[in-house]
Amino acid sequence: MLQVILKRIAIAIPVILVVASITFFLIRMAPGGPFDAEKVVPPQVMKNLNAVYNLDAPLLVQYKDYMFNLVQGDFGPSFRFPGRSVTEMIFTSLPVTLELALYAILIAMVIGGFAGVIAAVNRNTALDYIPMTIAMIGICMPTFLLGPLLVLIFGIHLELLPVSGWGSLAGDKILPSITLGAAYAAYIARLGRGGMLETLGQDYIRTARAKGLPEYKVIIRHALQGGLVPVVSFLGPAIAGLIAGSFVVETIFQIPGLGRFYVEAAFNRDYTMILGTTIFFSTLIILFNLLSDIAVLLMNPRARSEA
Amino acid sequence: MKNSYIYLLLLVTFVGCSKAIPPVDSALDQQILHFGNGSEPQGLDPHVVTGVPEHHLLIAMCEGLTISNPKGGENLAGVAETWDISGDGITYTFNLNKTAKWSNGDALIAEDFVWSWMRILTPSLASQYSDMLYYVEGAEKYYFSKSLPLEALGLLEYILDEKKLSDYHSTVNTFLTRNDLDVEDVTLKSDIDPKLFFRLLDDIEAAKSAMMTPKFVKNFIEPKASMLKIIDDWGFTSITPAFNFDEVGVKAKDKHTLIVTLRSPTPFFISLLSHYSTYPVHKNTVLKHGTMDDRRGLWTRPGNFVCNGPMNLKSWELNKQIVVEKNPLYWDADRVRLNEIRYYPVSDESTEDRMFRAGQLHVTNVVPLEKCPVYIENKNPDLRIEPYMGTYFYRVNTNHPALKDKRVRLALAYALNRKQIVEKVSKCGQEAAYSFTPPGIAGYNPDTSIPFDPELAKSLLAEAGYKEAGTFPVLEILFNTQEGHRKIALAVQQMWQQNLGIEVRLVNQDWKVYLAREMTGDFQISRAGWIGDYEDPNTFLDTLRPNRGNNKTGWENEEYDSLIDTANSTYDQALRYEYLNQAEKLLISEMPIIPIYTYVKAYQISSDVKGWYPNIIDTHHPKYIYLER
Numbered sequence A: 001m002l003q004v005i006l007k008r009i010a011i012a013i014p015v016i017l018v019v020a021s022i023t024f025f026l027i028r029m030a031p032g033g034p035f036d037a038e039k040v041v042p043p044q045v046m047k048n049l050n051a052v053y054n055l056d057a058p059l060l061v062q063y064k065d066y067m068f069n070l071v072q073g074d075f076g077p078s079f080r081f082p083g084r085s086v087t088e089m090i091f092t093s094l095p096v097t098l099e100l101a102l103y104a105i106l107i108a109m110v111i112g113g114f115a116g117v118i119a120a121v122n123r124n125t126a127l128d129y130i131p132m133t134i135a136m137i138g139i140c141m142p143t144f145l146l147g148p149l150l151v152l153i154f155g156i157h158l159e160l161l162p163v164s165g166w167g168s169l170a171g172d173k174i175l176p177s178i179t180l181g182a183a184y185a186a187y188i189a190r191l192g193r194g195g196m197l198e199t200l201g202q203d204y205i206r207t208a209r210a211k212g213l214p215e216y217k218v219i220i221r222h223a224l225q226g227g228l229v230p231v232v233s234f235l236g237p238a239i240a241g242l243i244a245g246s247f248v249v250e251t252i253f254q255i256p257g258l259g260r261f262y263v264e265a266a267f268n269r270d271y272t273m274i275l276g277t278t279i280f281f282s283t284l285i286i287l288f289n290l291l292s293d294i295a296v297l298l299m300n301p302r303a304r305s306e307a
Numbered sequence B: 001m002k003n004s005y006i007y008l009l010l011l012v013t014f015v016g017c018s019k020a021i022p023p024v025d026s027a028l029d030q031q032i033l034h035f036g037n038g039s040e041p042q043g044l045d046p047h048v049v050t051g052v053p054e055h056h057l058l059i060a061m062c063e064g065l066t067i068s069n070p071k072g073g074e075n076l077a078g079v080a081e082t083w084d085i086s087g088d089g090i091t092y093t094f095n096l097n098k099t100a101k102w103s104n105g106d107a108l109i110a111e112d113f114v115w116s117w118m119r120i121l122t123p124s125l126a127s128q129y130s131d132m133l134y135y136v137e138g139a140e141k142y143y144f145s146k147s148l149p150l151e152a153l154g155l156l157e158y159i160l161d162e163k164k165l166s167d168y169h170s171t172v173n174t175f176l177t178r179n180d181l182d183v184e185d186v187t188l189k190s191d192i193d194p195k196l197f198f199r200l201l202d203d204i205e206a207a208k209s210a211m212m213t214p215k216f217v218k219n220f221i222e223p224k225a226s227m228l229k230i231i232d233d234w235g236f237t238s239i240t241p242a243f244n245f246d247e248v249g250v251k252a253k254d255k256h257t258l259i260v261t262l263r264s265p266t267p268f269f270i271s272l273l274s275h276y277s278t279y280p281v282h283k284n285t286v287l288k289h290g291t292m293d294d295r296r297g298l299w300t301r302p303g304n305f306v307c308n309g310p311m312n313l314k315s316w317e318l319n320k321q322i323v324v325e326k327n328p329l330y331w332d333a334d335r336v337r338l339n340e341i342r343y344y345p346v347s348d349e350s351t352e353d354r355m356f357r358a359g360q361l362h363v364t365n366v367v368p369l370e371k372c373p374v375y376i377e378n379k380n381p382d383l384r385i386e387p388y389m390g391t392y393f394y395r396v397n398t399n400h401p402a403l404k405d406k407r408v409r410l411a412l413a414y415a416l417n418r419k420q421i422v423e424k425v426s427k428c429g430q431e432a433a434y435s436f437t438p439p440g441i442a443g444y445n446p447d448t449s450i451p452f453d454p455e456l457a458k459s460l461l462a463e464a465g466y467k468e469a470g471t472f473p474v475l476e477i478l479f480n481t482q483e484g485h486r487k488i489a490l491a492v493q494q495m496w497q498q499n500l501g502i503e504v505r506l507v508n509q510d511w512k513v514y515l516a517r518e519m520t521g522d523f524q525i526s527r528a529g530w531i532g533d534y535e536d537p538n539t540f541l542d543t544l545r546p547n548r549g550n551n552k553t554g555w556e557n558e559e560y561d562s563l564i565d566t567a568n569s570t571y572d573q574a575l576r577y578e579y580l581n582q583a584e585k586l587l588i589s590e591m592p593i594i595p596i597y598t599y600v601k602a603y604q605i606s607s608d609v610k611g612w613y614p615n616i617i618d619t620h621h622p623k624y625i626y627l628e629r
Helices: A002-029 A043-052 A059-071 A086-121 A126-141 A144-159 A172-201 A205-212 A213-229 A228-242 A247-254 A258-268 A269-300 A301-306 B002-016 B024-031 B052-061 B110-120 B141-146 B150-159 B162-177 B195-211 B212-234 B283-288 B349-357 B374-378 B406-414 B416-425 B454-463 B483-500 B510-520 B538-544 B557-566 B573-590
Strands: B032-036 B080-085 B091-096 B250-254 B259-263 B311-317 B321-326 B338-346 B381-398 B475-480 B504-509 B523-531 B593-604
Touching: A002 A059, A059 A269, A086 A126, A086 A172, A086 A213, A086 A228, A086 A247, A086 A258, A086 A269, A086 B150, A126 A172, A144 A172, A144 A247, A144 B349, A172 A213, A172 A228, A172 A247, A205 A213, A205 B052, A213 A228, A228 A269, A228 B311, A228 B454, A247 B349, A258 A269, A258 B510, B024 B032, B032 B349, B052 B311, B052 B321, B052 B338, B091 B349, B110 B250, B110 B259, B110 B283, B150 B250, B374 B381, B381 B406, B406 B454, B406 B483, B406 B573, B406 B593, B416 B483, B416 B593, B454 B483, B475 B483, B475 B510, B483 B504, B504 B510, B510 B523, B523 B593, B538 B557, B538 B573
Parallel strands: B032 B338, B475 B504, B475 B523
Antiparallel strands: B080 B091, B091 B259, B250 B259, B311 B321, B321 B338, B381 B523, B381 B593
């Protein structure tokens, strides 16, 4: 097991370096630079700006300098926000995004998990069809529609919850968490249902039932562990996706998270910020994939023996 | 799992509880203004940042020599209590307010301005607004000379000095036999004649072919090549090496008297002084947290920040909010009634609109595009639509073979029905534009007209050689991806097709790609907008002079250039406007840009906000604002 983990980490490092290199050259191929604006600055001012940020050096030299600093953990200064370093911006906004992702995934797991298990247990009855239909709608409904809809109902018409913000007004974390969690709840419901159905058909479940265990014990003690394996292996990439993909929800609800910086950095050609966030997100995705693989290994003896 | 039950429980409790009190209601007693500020500011260093959200923050926290008038018109006293302007309009004597203080209690003195202006003119700070001070005598020269790499400057000084030229000759000769001379050996001081420089280059060439030791190349040839490249790139015609800041026209006569000498009479100079690029910064604070030219200095963080405006920085949560509170040490603190302003960087228009409706904002930055006509129709009492100092226009690439002909450009302009565009397409109170400068800026009203006349347009096109329909090449309109621009482009496409029989293609691009294409001239017609920097027609007309980076049309007109030159060296404002009007007429008769409409500022504001007046530059100084229901 330890060997597996070490091997995965050893592979991860060159992957991240390759991601960094490809991103570095890709963003330089995009037309326009960080200091292009509607109002053109005089050429000598532009030269001085480029000199301050080492943009006047040959590209390969810039690449070498960047990678050298990167290996030492320095993401460089943001071009868009002169007073801030990329590292500072990532670590100021990361906790917010993490918190949002955590609430969202909790909501998704609780609602999705329940719905999936209930649907599987009551296969082909109304208790199966109704949650699954709702789940289908949940998967199809984009967050940019669900978010404003929830805001209109709970924020503006019922005046129960704040329409935006994060941690400034009472209850302002509820709507964004639900909005972000909803789509994932739907996925989890469907995955959970599939996994449970497969498990419920296994011989050991029949054995448990034959031994006269009450149904709820069969499900909770025996079926859940196997049935939720697909959900757990989905969680890793889902959490990474939640963090990197929270941009829309962060924008709708005016949440100071990392997703907004990531997308805006690309529009602004804030080279260092794009690179920093991309490298950071790739690391996160690799990490969460690893964690969910470990969790699956722990839950599933078959996979454990294969490893 | 346990946590999630608790969370669910919390959720139910919140949903179950009574209606929340909106922040704008609780703000009344506390005098807290909730302000929709568009986007996260780049920073708070007035010499480094650019942009409108930064402007809103900086007018609250810092103050220049003057402040803009909340009701529009002439600037009011800021740090300068009064000022005298010499008869020729060149010398300004500012009498500073003796009670003006920094927010840490230090007295604000004339020397602070001198140091601050030197800071923004320091090339290694790379301020994007250094050129705002080029009107000051010697400022541009100072910036240029300091921009030169040191070794190039040293060499330049040396070789441009006639007295030293013979020394140089012998040095070069010596060098060919002796290998011990360094550039640093040379002492320098001079008056210049650039021609000498080029004579010298010939010498170098000769010397080079005679003998090239590595040291000679390193000390003479290489610096020369890099310097030549710089000179070439920057289009220098002459240089004053080692220009000292003493020679720049800003002097502290005593603690409370600042004397500024201008390059030429600049009638709008006073209105420049409320722009944040001219603001003073606190020397010791800047130097405590970095060097003078440090763009990344931490002096702008809460706790460190020292400035001289009516409000003080209280907290700054990245991408969430910036809170400023009343500064009791401000010289005019008695007038300030707000206790706090909270600036929210809401970049999404719809989110901002919802925040306003839910009582989380007093003032919004914009109104969503699709909401504006609805709000107008529903007579939304909070909606404000006010004239704004900006023009929406189409930029024509005059280097394009078909668009080179001014008759074609005129035909394109005359074939547009501007009234219809503002009434049926943009639909948010915009005014059709018939000049580049919006009418009414500082009393300037351009006397130009652009008829909507498809017949005349057609005959102009025929005159230019495009008689038959379909002979004109397909035109492309370039615009940055945005719904509003697309709608206008569609309308223009249809009008040109219908009135002139020209086929038009629409090309939309990501913002930076669009900018890059405009900059390199890779376009035919492009959508553009220009918002004035200060309240004077010059901020518009200047951009279309030759050699201006913002021209981008390829249109160069000597007469236009000299008219503006004449205008800006005229101190009599009426006569000056007459020259500018002539220039404007010339511009419209040549049509390198096709004006479409004058911008408006559309936003929502709560009726609680008092002391807020419409003005063309959309600047609402916080010291006049208060809340009352």
